[in-house]
Amino acid sequence: MAIFPPPHRKESVMSESSASEARKTRIGFVGLGAMGSRMARRLLTAGYSLTVYNRTSAKAEALQANGAAVAESPRALARGVDCIFSSLADDRAVEDVYLGPDGILAAARPGTVCIDLSTIAPSTARRLAEAARARGVAVLDAPVSGSTAQAETGKLVIFVGGDEATYRGCRPLLDVLGTSSYLGASGMGATMKLVANALLGAGMQALAEAIVLGEKAGLDRDRLLDVLSETPVVAPAHKGKLENARRGVYPVAFALSLMYKDFGLIVREAVQLSVPMPVTAAAQQLCAVAHARGRREDYSAVIGLMEDLAAAGSAGAKRESVTAAH
Numbered sequence: 520m521a522i523f524p525p526p527h528r529k530e531s532v533m534s535e536s537s538a539s540e541a542r543k544t545r546i547g548f549v550g551l552g553a554m555g556s557r558m559a560r561r562l563l564t565a566g567y568s569l570t571v572y573n574r575t576s577a578k579a580e581a582l583q584a585n586g587a588a589v590a591e592s593p594r595a596l597a598r599g600v601d602c603i604f605s606s607l608a609d610d611r612a613v614e615d616v617y618l619g620p621d622g623i624l625a626a627a628r629p630g631t632v633c634i635d636l637s638t639i640a641p642s643t644a645r646r647l648a649e650a651a652r653a654r655g656v657a658v659l660d661a662p663v664s665g666s667t668a669q670a671e672t673g674k675l676v677i678f679v680g681g682d683e684a685t686y687r688g689c690r691p692l693l694d695v696l697g698t699s700s701y702l703g704a705s706g707m708g709a710t711m712k713l714v715a716n717a718l719l720g721a722g723m724q725a726l727a728e729a730i731v732l733g734e735k736a737g738l739d740r741d742r743l744l745d746v747l748s749e750t751p752v753v754a755p756a757h758k759g760k761l762e763n764a765r766r767g768v769y770p771v772a773f774a775l776s777l778m779y780k781d782f783g784l785i786v787r788e789a790v791q792l793s794v795p796m797p798v799t800a801a802a803q804q805l806c807a808v809a810h811a812r813g814r815r816e817d818y819s820a821v822i823g824l825m826e827d828l829a830a831a832g833s834a835g836a837k838r839e840s841v842t843a844a845h
């Protein structure tokens with residue numbers, strides 16, 4: 520299915536007829552969390568007609584105020600649109616939203632294209648694509664790399680799996696959100712995302728340990744963080760988290776609970792494929808500790824956890840002052 524560029528994108532040179540085709544492309548967006556709300560806003564701002572659904576309905580209000588229609592269920596949304604994006608927490612959410620009795624596939628017309636931006640297991644992506652195909656609906660797995668800042672500015676990196684011609688038809692839409700790459704059949708976009716997040720999660724654990732080593736060895740904490748941010752060894756995705764470490768607060772951009780979920784997906788995939796991933800597995804265990812301790816923060820809170828375990832940094836200072844008071 521061809522998805523047309525929005526009516527007022529400056530760079531597109533469109534004839535009268537393609538512009539009117541564009542006006543006919545109706546988009547649905549399900550899941551208005553930290554990522555989805557920002558991506559949906561970009562599509563709306565780009566000029567597409569947008570209908571949204573979110574389980575917690577209050578999160579749809581801001582988009583509604585800017586002209587989006589609000590549907591009462593994924594099923595109701597699917598009735599009136601040509602292309603549906605979803606950005607949902609996990610496999611369970613994706614299954615509920617697509618396959619549930621009030622789900623998208625219960626009402627989507629043949630020819631509808633769905634683009635699932637959630638990070639889920641490749642096997643779930645394949646199962647979903649198959650169930651959809653049986654109803655004449657195409658699903659692309661299209662998880663994203665980048666966080667809320669990139670979602671807001673249209674600078675995400677999008678990994679796409681599914682039918683290639685469908686992907687090509689969707690390029691004008693995906694271009695509104697970032698740069699996309701086609702990876703192969705259904706599940707391959709999801710697989711690529713696990714590859715990227717193995718590096719994201721294990722890298723954050725390594726960064727946390729290195730910071731704690733420097734702190735406990737007597738380096739000035741602020742200077743350590745300043746100098747680290749200038750080195751090429753800290754990945755761009757982690758660099759922004761050094762400010763969290765400096766302040767000792769970890770406001771959610773990418774929730775620790777989602778990183779924990781992703782570690783589970785990665786390690787499960789590795790077990791199924793007999794791929795040893797000892798560093799990733801160790802990082803997963805530390806993430807499990809943070810999660811079990813109820814840290815409902817950004818995944819970079821593992822820095823605070825490691826400081827706590829080593830009684831270093833701001834956590835160490837806090838602990839020392841408590842000990843001194845007794």
Ligand SMILES: NC(=O)c1ccc[n+]([C@@H]2O[C@H](COP(=O)([O-])OP(=O)(O)OC[C@H]3O[C@@H](n4cnc5c(N)ncnc54)[C@H](OP(=O)(O)O)[C@@H]3O)[C@@H](O)[C@H]2O)c1
Nearest residue numbers: 550551552553554555574575607608612637638666772773
């Ligand atoms: N945040 C990031 O930096 C980032 C970066 C790359 C990829 N991702 C991935 O992108 C996806 C979304 O992330 P996010 O940060 O936007 O998460 P989020 O803020 O927690 O939002 C999750 C969304 O899923 C919905 N949801 C959860 N369970 C549901 C269910 N059973 N039925 C219907 N809706 C359900 C939530 O609805 P409610 O509002 O009702 O809870 C919310 O809209 C995740 O797969 C995540 O791993 C995130």
